[in-house]
Amino acid sequence: MKTWLRVVCSTSLLASLLIGCTTTPAENAEPAANQQAADGTEKSAAQEPMVLHWSITGEPPTMDPGIATDASSMDMINLAFEGLTIVDRQFEMINGTAESFTNSPDFTHFTFTLRKDAKWSNGDPVTAHDFEYAIKRNLDPKTASGYAYQLFYLKGGEEFFNGTGKAEDVGVKAKDDYTLDFTLRSPTPFFRELTSFTTYYPLHKKTLESNPKWANAASTIVGNGPFVIDTWEHKAKLAFSKSPTYWEEGKLVVADNPGTKAVIFNTQQPPFTNKKIRQAFAYSINRQMLIDNILQTGVPPAYGWVPTSMGLNPDGYFKEDVEKAKQLLAEGMKDLGLSEFPKVTYYYDTGETDKKIAQALQDEWKKTLGINIDIRTAEWKVFNEDVQNGKYDFGIWLWGADFNDPINFLEMYKDKEGGNNVVRFDNKEYRDLLNKSYYETDAQKRKQLMFDAEKILMEEMPLAPLHFRGNAYVKNDKVKDFVIFPLGGSYFKYAYIEK
Structure with a gap:
């Protein structure tokens, strides 16, 4: 019955x-x-x-x-x-x-x-x-x-x-x-x-x-x-x-949904106004360690923003490289005229998994980059309002697919003040590529436009992908x-x- x-x-x-x-x-x-x-x-x-x-x-x-x-x-x-x-x-x-x-x-x-x-x-x-x-x-x-x-x-x-x-x-x-x-x-x-x-x-x-x-x-x-x-x-x-x-x-x-979890940087807030510093934080993360020791779900590490299931670039755009991360950090600090790294706070919403990820990243950046960071948390409603309003240095973010097309993950960062552009990313070349993709009817040419756009996103690194989401x-x-x-x-x- x-x-x-x-x-x-x-x-x-x-x-x-x-x-x-x-x-x-x-x-x-x-x-x-x-x-x-x-x-x-x-x-x-x-x-x-x-x-x-x-x-x-x-x-x-x-x-x-x-x-x-x-x-x-x-x-x-x-x-x-x-x-x-x-x-x-x-x-x-x-x-x-x-x-x-x-x-x-x-x-x-x-x-x-x-x-x-x-x-x-x-x-x-x-x-x-x-x-x-x-x-x-x-x-x-x-x-x-x-x-x-x-x-x-x-x-x-x-x-x-x-x-x-x-x-x-x-x-x-x-x-x-x-x-x-x-x-x-x-x-x-x-x-x-x-x-x-x-x-x-x-x-x-x-x-x-x-x-x-x-x-x-x-x-x-x-x-x-x-x-x-x-x-x-x-x-x-x-x-x-x-x-x-x-x-x-x-x-x-x-x-x-297929989705991607990432560290997001407030690109309007120093020192994360500097691309090299954002890259340094991204390249120094041991993603497989997070997956094996915290998530334990077998999800793949993420080296791009668009989920691999959408077929844009399964190989990703970067890899971990601690030595390069140290070099980029030094160059970025020099660009900003910093003799020592300023105090920054990593922000996450309540949840045991995100708490463990925050603590692991805190230890990782101390070990690889020699940086001490603070961490703080808030319930989702407060956290979301703060992030949407730019009241954070950097922190965790998860985006799940609304529909099965790469544009869903890319267009959120097209306009600086656009909906869900919580990193305030602003890049004319990126914007022009996506605008062109809206009118491209050839599937392969459209895919290439979005590939080129994601490549820019991963070069500028307003966010550092951690892992793709699984179905546990x-x-x-x-x-x-x-x-x-x-x-x-x-x-x-x-x-x-x-x-």
């Missing part, structure tokens, strides 16, 4: 993902013995709710799809909201709230037809107008969406965000309640994949306009996904249950159809539990 499961996400555990659950009898199995309920009546095991306990790394800062930039928020958003497309258990992009789509031969125009049975959790129909409203709202500079740049693929999107264009000129239009048109600024073959990302999700206009704090409480969140939020005990847990209005009943999927997790064998996807984060929709 399969039943829908209830998901309880705990923010109190900051470790590996752990699933525990109660069970119901499998189909054709013998019925379980009846159990005595608290009120003295008998209750069979088949009547027990199916509950999955899932630990996340910290309090989700928001449940607003247009505002969220962190993995914890996005995982929870993917429970309560859904885009035009989703990913199935075979890693294929399939229709979600949309039932079909068409595109022009040059990939500059896409039209999606929405399901007429798609509804919000309050019973209202989900319409194309909800998508148009959400996208334009996320592009509005007043919204301050960290992922607004993901919408720059739309004609007029970047101009509206920068204040040089108007909302009505953005290339998204609801032709009627169930037909949504997109006009793109340049050929974008991967645009359908983008529509599964949270910044493209619909929003319930009446909810947003009636309550500016709608995304911070379970009782005020109106979503269109497979689950609804029953309770949200801040800094403790979130509890979800099946949405009675969701268009499809199915099983839950949990997704994971712990799962109870009784949880069925539980799959870690190569893209998409944790996506709860399909799972069931059998005895």
Whole structure:
């Protein structure tokens, strides 16, 4: 017997993902013995709710799809909201709230037809107008969406965000309640994949306009996904249950992204304004030691920013070289007129693994470069705000794929003040290469442009890649159809539990 499961996400555990659950009898199995309920009546095991306990790394800062930039928020958003497309258990992009789509031969125009049975959790129909409203709202500079740049693929999107264009000129239009048109600024073959990302999700206009704090409480969140939020005990847990209005009943999927963990440098903060000093720190890191002694997951070391699975440059752009690191440090200090290295602080968000990495790097740089560094930590929300606002010297950072293309890892550093450019990298040649790649339709030429751009990034070294992310997790064998996807984060929709 399969039943829908209830998901309880705990923010109190900051470790590996752990699933525990109660069970119901499998189909054709013998019925379980009846159990005595608290009120003295008998209750069979088949009547027990199916509950999955899932630990996340910290309090989700928001449940607003247009505002969220962190993995914890996005995982929870993917429970309560859904885009035009989703990913199935075979890693294929399939229709979600949309039932079909068409595109022009040059990939500059896409039209999606929405399901007429798609509804919000309050019973209202989900319409194309909800998508148009959400996208334009996320592009509005007043919204301050960290992922607004993901919408720059739309004609007029970047101009509206920068204040040089108007909302009505953005290339998204609801032709009627169930037909949504997109006009793109340049050929974008991967645009359908983008529509599964949270910044493209619909929003319930009446909810947003009636309550500016709608995304911070379970009782005020109106979503269109497979689950609804029953309770949200801040800094403790979130509890979800099946949405009675969701268009499809199915099983839950949990997704994971390819990603890269790196040391990031605040290039606006001395001494990390100097490229040679950034390189010195990068070349002196023993990555395999971190993997073998701390991570112990067998993930590969990273010598480039773009994950090797995206096929840009599997060999990487540099290698560890302690002697060269010492030489670069001396040259960089001379360039800055420093006789001794200044005090710097390495910053990381709470978590036992990142703590161990911080301590290991502290010891490594003392041993190889003779530099004493301080380390400090803060919970994710504070850490993220500090990093986004440039209030740090250097520290740890993780980026997971939003869609399966190298541009997703490269364009975040294209514009100095762009979304997620936390290192404030600013390089005209790099910017020109990426801008050119947007209009290049030849796949090999486009790949070369992005290769050349990543080469510049790894030469300038505003960040020092450490390792690529793996898929390590712990799962109870009784949880069925539980799959870690190569893209998409944790996506709860399909799972069931059998005895």
